[in-house]
Amino acid sequence: MEGLTLSDAEQKYYSDLFSYCDIESTKKVVVNGRVLELFRAAQLPNDVVLQIMELCGATRLGYFGRSQFYIALKLVAVAQSGFPLRVESINTVKDLPLPRFVASKNEQESRHAASYSSDSENQGSYSGVIPPPPGRGQVKKGSISHDTVQPRASADQQEPASPIVSPQQSPPTSPHTWRKHNRHSSGGNSERPLAGPGPFWSPFGEAQSGSSAGDAVWSGHSPPPPQENWVSFADTPPTSSLLTMHPASVQDQTTVRTVASATTANEIRRQSSSYDDPWKITDEQRQYYINQFKTIQPDLNGFIPGSAAKEFFTKSKLPILELSHIWELSDFDKDGALTLDEFCAAFHLVVARKNGYDLPEKLPESLMPKLIDLEDAADVGDQPGEVGYSGSPAEAPPSKSPSMPSLNQTWPELNQSSEQWETFSERSSSSQTLTQFDSNIAPADPDTAIVHPVPIRMTPSKIHMQEMELKRTSSDHTNPTSPLLVKPSDLSEENKINSAVKFASGNTVDGYSSSDSFTSDPEQIGSNVTRQRSHSGTSPDNTAPPPPPPRPQPSHSRSSSLDMNRTFTVTTGQQQAGVVAQPPAVPPRPQPSQASGPVVHRPVDADGLMTHTSTSPQQIPEQPNFADFSQFEVLAASNVNEEQDNEAEKHAEVLPVEKASDPASSLRVAKADSKTEEKAAASVPANVSKGTAPLAPPPKPVRRRLKSEDELRPDVDEHTQKTGVLAAVLASQPSIPRSVGKDKKAIQASIRRNKETNTVLARLNSELQQQLKDVLEERISLEVQLEQLRPFSHL
Amino acid sequence: MAVCIAVIAKENYPLYIRSTPMENELKFHYMVHTSLDVVDEKISAMGKALVDQRELYLGLLYPTEDYKVYGYVTNSKVKFVMVVDSSNTALRDNEIRSMFRKLHNSYTDVMCNPFYNPGDRIQSRVFDNMVTSMMIQVC
Numbered sequence: 001m002e003g004l005t006l007s008d009a010e011q012k013y014y015s016d017l018f019s020y021c022d023i024e025s026t027k028k029v030v031v032n033g034r035v036l037e038l039f040r041a042a043q044l045p046n047d048v049v050l051q052i053m054e055l056c057g058a059t060r061l062g063y064f065g066r067s068q069f070y071i072a073l074k075l076v077a078v079a080q081s082g083f084p085l086r087v088e089s090i091n092t093v094k095d096l097p098l099p100r101f102v103a104s105k106n107e108q109e110s111r112h113a114a115s116y117s118s119d120s121e122n123q124g125s126y127s128g129v130i131p132p133p134p135g136r137g138q139v140k141k142g143s144i145s146h147d148t149v150q151p152r153a154s155a156d157q158q159e160p161a162s163p164i165v166s167p168q169q170s171p172p173t174s175p176h177t178w179r180k181h182n183r184h185s186s187g188g189n190s191e192r193p194l195a196g197p198g199p200f201w202s203p204f205g206e207a208q209s210g211s212s213a214g215d216a217v218w219s220g221h222s223p224p225p226p227q228e229n230w231v232s233f234a235d236t237p238p239t240s241s242l243l244t245m246h247p248a249s250v251q252d253q254t255t256v257r258t259v260a261s262a263t264t265a266n267e268i269r270r271q272s273s274s275y276d277d278p279w280k281i282t283d284e285q286r287q288y289y290i291n292q293f294k295t296i297q298p299d300l301n302g303f304i305p306g307s308a309a310k311e312f313f314t315k316s317k318l319p320i321l322e323l324s325h326i327w328e329l330s331d332f333d334k335d336g337a338l339t340l341d342e343f344c345a346a347f348h349l350v351v352a353r354k355n356g357y358d359l360p361e362k363l364p365e366s367l368m369p370k371l372i373d374l375e376d377a378a379d380v381g382d383q384p385g386e387v388g389y390s391g392s393p394a395e396a397p398p399s400k401s402p403s404m405p406s407l408n409q410t411w412p413e414l415n416q417s418s419e420q421w422e423t424f425s426e427r428s429s430s431s432q433t434l435t436q437f438d439s440n441i442a443p444a445d446p447d448t449a450i451v452h453p454v455p456i457r458m459t460p461s462k463i464h465m466q467e468m469e470l471k472r473t474s475s476d477h478t479n480p481t482s483p484l485l486v487k488p489s490d491l492s493e494e495n496k497i498n499s500a501v502k503f504a505s506g507n508t509v510d511g512y513s514s515s516d517s518f519t520s521d522p523e524q525i526g527s528n529v530t531r532q533r534s535h536s537g538t539s540p541d542n543t544a545p546p547p548p549p550p551r552p553q554p555s556h557s558r559s560s561s562l563d564m565n566r567t568f569t570v571t572t573g574q575q576q577a578g579v580v581a582q583p584p585a586v587p588p589r590p591q592p593s594q595a596s597g598p599v600v601h602r603p604v605d606a607d608g609l610m611t612h613t614s615t616s617p618q619q620i621p622e623q624p625n626f627a628d629f630s631q632f633e634v635l636a637a638s639n640v641n642e643e644q645d646n647e648a649e650k651h652a653e654v655l656p657v658e659k660a661s662d663p664a665s666s667l668r669v670a671k672a673d674s675k676t677e678e679k680a681a682a683s684v685p686a687n688v689s690k691g692t693a694p695l696a697p698p699p700k701p702v703r704r705r706l707k708s709e710d711e712l713r714p715d716v717d718e719h720t721q722k723t724g725v726l727a728a729v730l731a732s733q734p735s736i737p738r739s740v741g742k743d744k745k746a747i748q749a750s751i752r753r754n755k756e757t758n759t760v761l762a763r764l765n766s767e768l769q770q771q772l773k774d775v776l777e778e779r780i781s782l783e784v785q786l787e788q789l790r791p792f793s794h795l
Numbered sequence: 796m797a798v799c800i801a802v803i804a805k806e807n808y809p810l811y812i813r814s815t816p817m818e819n820e821l822k823f824h825y826m827v828h829t830s831l832d833v834v835d836e837k838i839s840a841m842g843k844a845l846v847d848q849r850e851l852y853l854g855l856l857y858p859t860e861d862y863k864v865y866g867y868v869t870n871s872k873v874k875f876v877m878v879v880d881s882s883n884t885a886l887r888d889n890e891i892r893s894m895f896r897k898l899h900n901s902y903t904d905v906m907c908n909p910f911y912n913p914g915d916r917i918q919s920r921v922f923d924n925m926v927t928s929m930m931i932q933v934c
Contacts (some may be wrong), residue, residue, distance in 0.1 A: 305909075306907070306908075306909030307909055309909060310909040310910055320910050321918055323910050324908050324910035324911060324918070324919065325919070325920055327908045327909065327910055328904070328908060328919060328920070328921050331907065331908070334903075334904050334907055335907065336907040336908075336909065361920070361924075790840070791854075
């Protein structure tokens with residue numbers, strides 16, 4: 001046969017007719033019966049029909065192939081238009097109207113004829129009965145809608161026809177789409193073979209068929225090809241049930257038509273909510289999901305870990321990227337595990353994706369997990385979101401399908417509201433909580449480093465103090481210094497200072513364990529200590545971490561440390577008392593900055609004379625401080641000396657006593673007249689030490705002797721004092737064995753001296769350790785400073 | 796508004812890098828690459844003992860005449876590098892911090908996804924959306 005040229009309209013028409021005749025959906029051969037029926041509908045005389053058939057070659061072939069069918073149709077048109085039937089007339093006759101098939105049985109054909117005969121433009125050709133369809137499909141749909149339950153055959157025929165037609169035309173209004181969906185659903189129902197991806201989805205095959213049986217009208221929200229997949233996919237009664245809901249309202253044309261108008265957005269919403277959104281999970285689906293959930297996690301309130309979920313969903317053979325996206329959508333609380341609701345949502349999304357639905361960008365509200373476990377904000381966000389979202393889920397799938405732009409158009413309000421809800425739910429998402437959490441773990445400010453608490457013993461008791469004094473003096477005598485301790489009340493600042501000093505120094509030296517609280521405020525002591533610490537920490541640099549509290553190393557040897565405490569407390573307290581910036585003992589290091597000076601010095605207070613000895617040259621610039629310190633020292637020495645007038649072990653006590661006596665001496669200051677006494681006191685130890693053997697020279701005359709001494713000298717004296725003391729102590733020892741008769745005393749004296757030496761050495765040791773700590777602290781502060789300066793070096 | 800955002804893995808290969816399309820992307824890639832050296836320097840400077848205390852936000856890595864590069868390191872040595880326009884003076888430090896925080900949150904969300912293999916390129920749409928929101932709106 002010669003080639004047949006068909007116009008577009010003809011092409012469509014003929015293909016439709018072919019589909020119509022192609023009952024068996026062979027797509028190649030039409031049933032003769034149908035063709036004959038069609039020809040009869042063409043209202044042509046039989047002989048003409050026979051002629052046509054002969055011409056198209058069907059008689060020869062015995063069947064109507066597509067080409068034959070088309071030729072036949074063309075010939076019918078020719079015949080109907082009155083032209084003689086000629087083979088050549090197929091192509092020669094121009095502007096041949098479409099063959100008209102008047103069939104009372106087949107409405108569609110008449111409609112077709114009407115539609116196609118009137119206008120090539122399908123849109124304009126329809127009048128009121130059938131809402132202007134964008135294409136033939138619509139007509140068919142209309143016909144279907146009239147007959148709610150079309151014979152499957154016809155539906156089938158329409159169905160195959162529609163796929164050809166519909167993609168070419170976009171439904172202008174929603175009702176058309178719904179109609180199309182009707183048609184599609186009805187068409188797709190019976191025919192589509194189950195093309196499930198495998199055993200994974202097979203359980204649902206029967207369910208689907210069962211559910212689909214009753215519904216002639218489905219509403220599919222996707223273009224026909226995907227719908228085929230949907231239907232064939234079947235696995236889920238969900239799909240069928242989903243679609244079931246839709247047609248119910250669509251059947252009502254008038255409703256549809258009213259819906260088509262934008263004013264009935266509410267109606268749409270109602271309708272959409274009435275048959276829910278395509279994302280809603282039906283009970284059957286949910287039950288299936290729950291069963292699947294149980295296979296993985298028997299506890300319905302439990303979680304499915306991410307790995308198990310991954311394996312499970314990988315079985316669906318979706319691409320990993322899509323599974324990843326599904327996971328992101330469904331894991332609502334972002335915990336890496338799926339609750340039952342999350343699992344159902346994920347499963348549903350997988351099913352939808354399998355059926356050709358595109359994945360939404362946001363989780364549809366009907367799939368959102370139950371809000372019981374979520375935050376209140378999420379609850380609030382979701383529940384209203386559920387209402388407002390009613391449009392959006394329908395929007396979600398339609399948005400992806402080219403055939404559903406109308407939904408978007410008709411539901412602008414819903415879209416906006418859904419967006420609002422979306423943002424709200426976003427806000428309520430866990431990311432915010434994460435953010436808050438993240439901010440909570442902001443790096444700790446080094447400045448806020450907790451200062452080591454000062455375990456100050458809170459047992460203020462004079463007896464206790466006296467005991468400590470006794471221990472300090474390592475003698476059984478009633479400690480005359482106890483009044484010293486009591487006397488702080490006399491002096492306003494020095495009181496506190498002294499008491500504080502004792503503790504402070506004790507703290508600095510011993511850590512904190514052995515410090516006893518005086519009757520005075522222990523908190524003050526603590527504060528002094530911390531102040532001391534904080535000063536050292538902050539003075540060099542505000543951001544410098546406070547120097548670490550001194551380790552309670554000497555705390556073990558309590559008795560001896562007590563002595564140290566006393567002495568150190570005295571010295572440090574005094575230093576702290578009067579002059580905060582008083583560095584009586586500059587640690588032996590390269591000239592520290594002034595800022596760090598006090599840092600260094602103050603903690604080094606306890607070093608007292610030791611530091612003096614080592615850093616005497618550096619003490620000179622800090623002369624005035626030293627002066628005070630020396631005064632204290634002198635006082636202490638004097639006081640101690642006074643105390644120990646009756647004691648033999650002055651040597652041992654000189655050093656510690658000097659410091660211990662500082663508060664005492666400061667106390668005595670009140671009693672004493674002036675610095676002269678202090679100086680004298682300062683010199684007293686020197687003299688005393690130099691005196692060696694006579695341990696109990698009257699301090700007073702000694703003091704007065706030193707009245708005129710330069711203030712600096714006490715430093716030097718103290719400097720030499722220590723060495724002198726040591727020498728004295730050491731020197732005094734050989735003199736122990738004097739006579740047999742005095743052996744006892746001598747032995748006792750020697751014992752005492754040895755003890756004193758021990759204490760002195762221990763004290764020296766602690767002082768050196770303290771010095772070391774101070775050095776380290778200063779180093780840390782310097783490093784911090786350097787660190788701060790360093791970032792600038794990058795720029 | 797960043798001009799370029801990159802996520803670098805621990806082994807210093809990019810997991811995700813995106814720049815505003817108008818500019819020459821290669822230039823941004825190069826900037827990010829060179830900034831890795833600065834990041835490593837800052838990490839090592841923090842000290843060994845301070846790993847826990849180390850602040851995640853590194854701050855300005857280095858400025859060029861047109862752009863500034865900011866860095867952020869997580870505890871698992873995953874680095875976020877952000878390039879911003881120098882002319883955008885309205886950007887304050889805490890804004891940069893908040894942007895990094897969002898990046899970090901989104902990154903952890905990506906990590907939580909069992910379908911994501913650590914070391915893969917990040918292909919999450921949610922992450923993309925978040926990054927797009929932070930990039931300069933190129934009209």
